Amino acid sequence: MTNIEMETQTQIAACLEAMNACNKCYVSSLKEYDLGILRESIRLNREAAEICSFAASALSRGTDYKDDILALVVKACRACVAECEKHEHLHCKACVDSCRKCAEVCSPAGLTV
Amino acid sequence: MTNIEMETQTQIAACLEAMNACNKCYVSSLKEYDLGILRESIRLNREAAEICSFAASALSRGTDYKDDILALVVKACRACVAECEKHEHLHCKACVDSCRKCAEVCSPAGLTV
Amino acid sequence: MTNIEMETQTQIAACLEAMNACNKCYVSSLKEYDLGILRESIRLNREAAEICSFAASALSRGTDYKDDILALVVKACRACVAECEKHEHLHCKACVDSCRKCAEVCSPAGLTV
Amino acid sequence: MTNIEMETQTQIAACLEAMNACNKCYVSSLKEYDLGILRESIRLNREAAEICSFAASALSRGTDYKDDILALVVKACRACVAECEKHEHLHCKACVDSCRKCAEVCSPAGLTV
Numbered sequence: 460m461t462n463i464e465m466e467t468q469t470q471i472a473a474c475l476e477a478m479n480a481c482n483k484c485y486v487s488s489l490k491e492y493d494l495g496i497l498r499e500s501i502r503l504n505r506e507a508a509e510i511c512s513f514a515a516s517a518l519s520r521g522t523d524y525k526d527d528i529l530a531l532v533v534k535a536c537r538a539c540v541a542e543c544e545k546h547e548h549l550h551c552k553a554c555v556d557s558c559r560k561c562a563e564v565c566s567p568a569g570l571t572v
Numbered sequence: 573m574t575n576i577e578m579e580t581q582t583q584i585a586a587c588l589e590a591m592n593a594c595n596k597c598y599v600s601s602l603k604e605y606d607l608g609i610l611r612e613s614i615r616l617n618r619e620a621a622e623i624c625s626f627a628a629s630a631l632s633r634g635t636d637y638k639d640d641i642l643a644l645v646v647k648a649c650r651a652c653v654a655e656c657e658k659h660e661h662l663h664c665k666a667c668v669d670s671c672r673k674c675a676e677v678c679s680p681a682g683l684t685v
Numbered sequence: 686m687t688n689i690e691m692e693t694q695t696q697i698a699a700c701l702e703a704m705n706a707c708n709k710c711y712v713s714s715l716k717e718y719d720l721g722i723l724r725e726s727i728r729l730n731r732e733a734a735e736i737c738s739f740a741a742s743a744l745s746r747g748t749d750y751k752d753d754i755l756a757l758v759v760k761a762c763r764a765c766v767a768e769c770e771k772h773e774h775l776h777c778k779a780c781v782d783s784c785r786k787c788a789e790v791c792s793p794a795g796l797t798v
Numbered sequence: 799m800t801n802i803e804m805e806t807q808t809q810i811a812a813c814l815e816a817m818n819a820c821n822k823c824y825v826s827s828l829k830e831y832d833l834g835i836l837r838e839s840i841r842l843n844r845e846a847a848e849i850c851s852f853a854a855s856a857l858s859r860g861t862d863y864k865d866d867i868l869a870l871v872v873k874a875c876r877a878c879v880a881e882c883e884k885h886e887h888l889h890c891k892a893c894v895d896s897c898r899k900c901a902e903v904c905s906p907a908g909l910t911v
Contacts, residue, residue, distance in 0.1 A: 471818070475814055475854070478854075478855065478858060479810070479858050482855075482858040482859040482860070483858075485859065486728075486859065486860045489724050489727060489728055490724070494720050494721055494724065495720055495721075498715050498716070498720065501715060501727070502712075502715055505633070505731060506633070506635060506636065506637075508855070508858070508859070509626075509629065509630065509633075509735075509855075510630075510637070512851065512854070512855045513622075513626045515814070515817075515851070516622070516817065516821075516847070516848075516851045517622065517623075519817060519818050519821040519822075519847070520618070520619070520622075520821040520824065520825060520847070521821070521825045522619060523619065523651065524619075524623070524644055524647060524648065527640070527643070527644050527647070528644070530640070531637055531640050531641070531644075534637060534640070535637065538636065584705070588701055588741070591741075591742065591745060592697070592745050595742075595745040595746040595747070596745075598746065599746065599747045599841075602837050602840060602841055603837070607833050607834055607837065608833055608834075611828050611829070611833065614828060614840070615825075615828055618844060621742070621745070621746070622742075622848075625738065625741070625742045628701070628704075628738070629704065629708075629734070629735075629738045632704055632705050632708040632709075632734070633708040633711065633712065633734070634708070634712045731859070732859070732861060732862065732863075735852075735855070735856065735859075736856075736863070739848075739852045742848070743848065743849075746844070746845070746848075748845060749845065749877065750845075750849070750870055750873060750874065753866070753869070753870050753873070754870070756866070757863055757866050757867070757870075760863060760866070761863065764862065
């Protein structure tokens, strides 16, 4: 594997981990007692999960639009971090961790969120 | 419906029509005798079809990243137009028409491709 | 177009209409005051929307698994109907209509739900 | 994690590995000299890749239709195995390995393909 192929595999793995964490947070949030304060979290979880899933597929088929799609992933993951950080639930904390890592891995210079 | 909602519905419809035309062109190209000259067309058909399908879903769920996603649609549809224009097959011509229309409808100012 | 192609186009259109109605119901439900009683509706909306979107793409690319995928659409739409029927919101009623129609169109013999 | 959660994570991982291998085989096949004999392989690669990607997303959001979706994965992966087995290309062999493993992991009793 070339360096670029390895980088792409790392980005795909980070997207899939974020997708998984977002979906777990989504499912758990829908079962919480304090559902009212989790509206935005639920919406942004699904959004980030769908974008990360699309990105993993696209990177895997060698899309011509890698940079644009990674930029979308970074935005969606950062929005999820910003919202889930407000909550104390364990699934929100796990989601913050995976989304922050994914945003780092998919940022152009690997910049920290 | 508000004007923005109507615009979004028009964009969703254009994405879905382009997805359909790209997939038809993809399936037909894979059956052609002169498969060798259709490699890029097949690849770009799938790429545009997947991006248009993702975009229609995202617009339909009220994504926060509408502008970025529409910009991606425009790029993918224009790339498909540029390639399929080179070929005389009827499915390529139909694909060019739907992709060109979709790129127009999804461009910020409705600019012509 | 052959009869089968027309039937497929009708099924694709019904899937996309159901996707759209489910996503609208999902977005609106997340903004409702009585969020607590809409948990299942929100979850089943997303589920049906994603399945209908996948099905439209798959039918459009001429999948070999049409019957299995349509059976999945029918199940997901019926589950959405059964849940959204319990609620009085306009977006739930619109969702019931589109999902019921989609389940009919995608059923093997066009059976009523 | 419960046993069922671990099993689901294993199935998600197998689907994503198969998606990746199918997409690599797809991209490489489109560049081969003997494109003509790879038509079916290209078509089935995309089909299996899209189904595996959809399945990974669906399992990750805790879909109610796990059994039906896994059955679809098994069919798509087996079809890919049956076709790619006919070819000597390294990307076909890698695809056969990942698809066969995925079909095993996602089969009800873990039966061998």
